[in-house]
Amino acid sequence: MIPAGEGGSTVRAEVIDRRKRVGDLAVRFLSAYGVFIAIGVLFAVFSVLIPGFFSMTNITNILRAISITTVIAIGVTMGLCANAFNLAVAAVAGLASALAAGLMVWNLAPAPLAILFPLIVGGLVGSLIAFFVIRFRIDDLLASLPMMFIAQGVELTYTGGLNIYSNMLKPAPGGGYITAPGAISQSFLRLGQGYVAFVPTPVIVMLAAILVSHLFLNNTKWGRHLYATGGNMEAARLAGIPVHLYRVLAHVLTGAFAAMGGVMLTARMASAQSMAAHGLLLDCIAASFIGYAVLGAGKPNIIGTFTGAVLMGIMVNGLTMLNIPYTAQDIFKGLILLGALGISRIAARR
Amino acid sequence: MIQSKGVVGLHAIKVGKSFPGVRALDGVDLEIKAGEVHALVGANGAGKSTFAKILAGAYESYDGEVRIDGRQIALISPAKALQAGICPVHQEVDTVLVPHLSVAENLLIFEQASSKGRAWVNWSEFHRRARDLLKQARIKVSFDVATRAADLSLAEKQLLVVIRAVLFGSHFIIFDEPTAALGLQEARFLFETIRSLRDRGIGILYISHRMPEVFDIADRITVFRDGRKVDTVTTKDVTAQDVIRLMLGKSLDQQYQRERSSTGGEELLTVRRLYKAGKVDFVSLNLRRGEVLGITGLVGAGKTELARMLFGADTRDAGEVWLEGREIDVRSPRDAVANGIFLVPEERRRQGLLVGENVGFNLSLPSIGAFSGILGFVKRKVEGARVLDAIRRLRIVCSGPGQTVANLSGGNQQKTSIGKWMLHGWVRRGKVFIFDDPTKGVDIGAKAEIYRLMEELAREGYGVVFMSPDIDEIMGISDRILVMYQHRVVAEMNRDSATPERILRFATGGGEAA
Numbered sequence: 001m002i003p004a005g006e007g008g009s010t011v012r013a014e015v016i017d018r019r020k021r022v023g024d025l026a027v028r029f030l031s032a033y034g035v036f037i038a039i040g041v042l043f044a045v046f047s048v049l050i051p052g053f054f055s056m057t058n059i060t061n062i063l064r065a066i067s068i069t070t071v072i073a074i075g076v077t078m079g080l081c082a083n084a085f086n087l088a089v090a091a092v093a094g095l096a097s098a099l100a101a102g103l104m105v106w107n108l109a110p111a112p113l114a115i116l117f118p119l120i121v122g123g124l125v126g127s128l129i130a131f132f133v134i135r136f137r138i139d140d141l142l143a144s145l146p147m148m149f150i151a152q153g154v155e156l157t158y159t160g161g162l163n164i165y166s167n168m169l170k171p172a173p174g175g176g177y178i179t180a181p182g183a184i185s186q187s188f189l190r191l192g193q194g195y196v197a198f199v200p201t202p203v204i205v206m207l208a209a210i211l212v213s214h215l216f217l218n219n220t221k222w223g224r225h226l227y228a229t230g231g232n233m234e235a236a237r238l239a240g241i242p243v244h245l246y247r248v249l250a251h252v253l254t255g256a257f258a259a260m261g262g263v264m265l266t267a268r269m270a271s272a273q274s275m276a277a278h279g280l281l282l283d284c285i286a287a288s289f290i291g292y293a294v295l296g297a298g299k300p301n302i303i304g305t306f307t308g309a310v311l312m313g314i315m316v317n318g319l320t321m322l323n324i325p326y327t328a329q330d331i332f333k334g335l336i337l338l339g340a341l342g343i344s345r346i347a348a349r350r
Numbered sequence: 351m352i353q354s355k356g357v358v359g360l361h362a363i364k365v366g367k368s369f370p371g372v373r374a375l376d377g378v379d380l381e382i383k384a385g386e387v388h389a390l391v392g393a394n395g396a397g398k399s400t401f402a403k404i405l406a407g408a409y410e411s412y413d414g415e416v417r418i419d420g421r422q423i424a425l426i427s428p429a430k431a432l433q434a435g436i437c438p439v440h441q442e443v444d445t446v447l448v449p450h451l452s453v454a455e456n457l458l459i460f461e462q463a464s465s466k467g468r469a470w471v472n473w474s475e476f477h478r479r480a481r482d483l484l485k486q487a488r489i490k491v492s493f494d495v496a497t498r499a500a501d502l503s504l505a506e507k508q509l510l511v512v513i514r515a516v517l518f519g520s521h522f523i524i525f526d527e528p529t530a531a532l533g534l535q536e537a538r539f540l541f542e543t544i545r546s547l548r549d550r551g552i553g554i555l556y557i558s559h560r561m562p563e564v565f566d567i568a569d570r571i572t573v574f575r576d577g578r579k580v581d582t583v584t585t586k587d588v589t590a591q592d593v594i595r596l597m598l599g600k601s602l603d604q605q606y607q608r609e610r611s612s613t614g615g616e617e618l619l620t621v622r623r624l625y626k627a628g629k630v631d632f633v634s635l636n637l638r639r640g641e642v643l644g645i646t647g648l649v650g651a652g653k654t655e656l657a658r659m660l661f662g663a664d665t666r667d668a669g670e671v672w673l674e675g676r677e678i679d680v681r682s683p684r685d686a687v688a689n690g691i692f693l694v695p696e697e698r699r700r701q702g703l704l705v706g707e708n709v710g711f712n713l714s715l716p717s718i719g720a721f722s723g724i725l726g727f728v729k730r731k732v733e734g735a736r737v738l739d740a741i742r743r744l745r746i747v748c749s750g751p752g753q754t755v756a757n758l759s760g761g762n763q764q765k766t767s768i769g770k771w772m773l774h775g776w777v778r779r780g781k782v783f784i785f786d787d788p789t790k791g792v793d794i795g796a797k798a799e800i801y802r803l804m805e806e807l808a809r810e811g812y813g814v815v816f817m818s819p820d821i822d823e824i825m826g827i828s829d830r831i832l833v834m835y836q837h838r839v840v841a842e843m844n845r846d847s848a849t850p851e852r853i854l855r856f857a858t859g860g861g862e863a864a
Contacts, residue, residue, distance in 0.1 A: 215727075219727050219728055219730075220722065220725065220726035220727050220728060221718040221719050221721075221722040221726045221728055222726050224711070224715070224718050225718070227704075227707070228704055228707075228711075228715055231704040231706055231707055232700070232703070232704045232705070232706075234700060234701050235700070235701050235702060235703055235704055236715075237682075237683055238661070238663060238693065238695055238701050239683070239687075239715045239716045239770065240684045240687035240688075240716050241684070241715070241716075242682075242684055299706065
């Protein structure tokens, strides 16, 4: 090959170079700290505008409010590491929520079983999605859509569209009502309503989930392999990694964490409210994607996901205290997500 | 009746094209007369495809000019090229057909796109018109106009593209390796079509590196080498030998020559009659410890397919693989790695690396299991030390293990892709190292280092399989050379009996010296 001719005006190139470098710096700064800056600004503005916003109670409130979202979003994030995008998480959470309540109220199950069984069901739903993805080569996202409907349908069939609570009443087939024999146990409720020292239990659960999943993704070989599978499946396979196994693992984890969120929801409300989990879907996914833009990661990561959840939690809390109707809050969530996606996109292209 | 009237010829004058770091084509003159088949040949990287792409309007800019009947035309977009009467028939014809539309719709696609207010389609009339057009094109076809394009065979798709070109009134049609994926029967049929196009006054540029078919069909042959035109010859005045000599040019650059050649090691890998329909045609080979086995052949000869099959990346229909006297069943890359067989794949960015991750991540990827203890926790210290060792030994130029691979040069990326296996060989003994065209797109300095690495690996006791279409480097490095042609091994030579002429003759479908 013949080397290319050097040519053109070097002076102009330098000017463009400098301009590019300044732009680069700005992009790098935004992609690293953009979300933190947004959190800081929101926090400052709300603290000034709202008396009582900057208080221990309110901060605890915010953390408790985002705990369930974060746990589900952690599952979404772990799935995304292997490109296993799952839209059924909220439906799985709903199903798990109903199962947890139903097991205790109707089947007199002890609390540990009422927690464990829904988690297993969540994992199974995930592995089913993985089966369709791998066996029939359906897109992860597309394969999760039918499972969303199915999980939702199973939930509604199981509950009959009713809320499940302690000693609930259910219409009997022959007329009249049946009273449920069981109640949601106190030890179970502690998962959603209790405190450890001054910290609400769900916040402890969330922090534990963050710690474990962060270590799992960043410090174990499985985490590496998950990222490799999502980063470039062909290259990962050619490096000897059993990529299909990791795709299954990703979906199972997503399903199990979604179910955990559902169980926490039941513990929080002391009942399983029909369709209560479904509003969480977009928040969880948004938190995961905002996470891409945290510290310039450019890929799914747990710290980012938590930061994303915090950002949205602060916003919702502040807007609510400002009496901005809940119906309008989604507009702001959309704008934040848009900004985060833009930042991570530009950062990735650089 | 469609006839190319009035057009005499296409002249490319001092046409050139540069890409960052490379001058791919340099001051090429070429003439395609109306009513001739003009073959364009050259080794890989000679600039054939770049030239074809310029004519097809694939680039927004190029040097020099192209004239048709003396009038200069700017081929700066595919649409401009089509208007000028130049139509390419790519290797991937699928890209210009709409797969789920019918033949009729694909034929009338231009008309439909510009249809004047006709929103309603009368299907029977539409199909009748398409059949009329097919008749007008006077090209024999075996498919109906209602067939979906996706259901056509590759040969039929090519034909459809040719017909469309004819109907559109193209004066010049470019075929870029059209027979690469065709069977013998289909190729023969294509040649018939090409001759019929020629006879009605269409000028044809036929790019190929298969000598037999070039001599079968071309009136004139132009030879490119290293981005320059060497000569244009009239087919009946020359022999295949002459053309091969023109393709090779000056004798070899001796700088890559390896000093020693040891083939004394014991038998390591034996492959018997490996077969997969359309990919690898009963290939047998053996490899000794400490040997570099060169496998060459032109692009599409089946080297990559063979490499992937040995590594378990693709399945095989038949054949046996023996390693150290034991038959092994390699069904996945994982099996291959467990047996100590490593592959440095052809497309490093797509297959060899995670370009979004850093150097350390990539280097330790296959070995991370060996670096982790209880609960799968990675021992960062052990990993870090190994990664630094690898970076040092391979001389990967990077700011450190934390640098993103996407920001490395091609050569350093390739070294990273090689390094992950080298490192794996330190923790779990490796035996066979397969390199699939490892020097593609890397600079001269990195090339030399990759050669050095292959030698080192052989010295360490690996059996090294080195696949490359570049005859010079194959001759410089290999202890033994296999030549592939159309998915088969057609010749085996040892270092002393190999000459570039012999290799190229086999690689282009010729036999032993005529």
